Amino acid sequence: MEGYNVALKVGDKTLVGRTQDDLTISALTKESITKDEKGNKISVITGHDVSFRCAGIMEVQDDGAASKLMRDDIIEMSLKTGTAAEIEVTYGPEGGAIYGGKAVITGYSESTSAEGDATYSLDIKISGAFTKKDSVLNE
């Protein structure tokens, strides 16, 4: 499968100029040891940290594609606090299972060199459950 088939959406929009969406699921474990384990630790998974790192080329002017979050939209979202900072994300491949949940933006950065493209990266962390959705992404 080519990577372009996999889309991360915030609400019903994708990020502008998107070149990469990375998903990381990390298990949260609790470790215990009893005399019966004979020195071996037992790990129990108590939950998961789910996060995304997205990257793309910066665009400030909407080319008419209302289905995209432009650079200014992303910064505005990144600066929100409290419940206003909560976003809905869905993620998955075209034709495949889609997962989603509530999330918060934990980081935003831009890179602008004199000779290269202006790029951004965005860190998103799932807040609560990350569950399988019934719908399938259209992109």
Place this chain on the structure above:
Amino acid sequence: MKESIGIKVNEIASRYVDFYLAEAETESYPYAVYTNSVTPFYTKDGIHHYESNVVITIYAQDLDKADRIAEQIHSAITAEMRGRQFSSRLKSSYPDCVEGVWSRELSYTIKQFG
């Protein structure tokens, strides 16, 4: 998005000198030839922009003449290939002389956006 870097460069440079792609079709000086190596840059949504390595070589019977034409072409490219649709950056410029024919080579990175 249709790639049009070569068309635009040709339109600009042809105002100042007989201008040819890859190989000259004249033996009369001055003239210039150019090459245009285009690479598309993709995002997940398709081609985001084109990036091209454009090399323009101006041939003349003396270096002053070649340099005057080179300056005209460079000024026009810099002025006209900028903004939302194009960006241009001069990477190198150097003179040469082979068998009494002088030349000035200009090498650019030019981008075309959608």
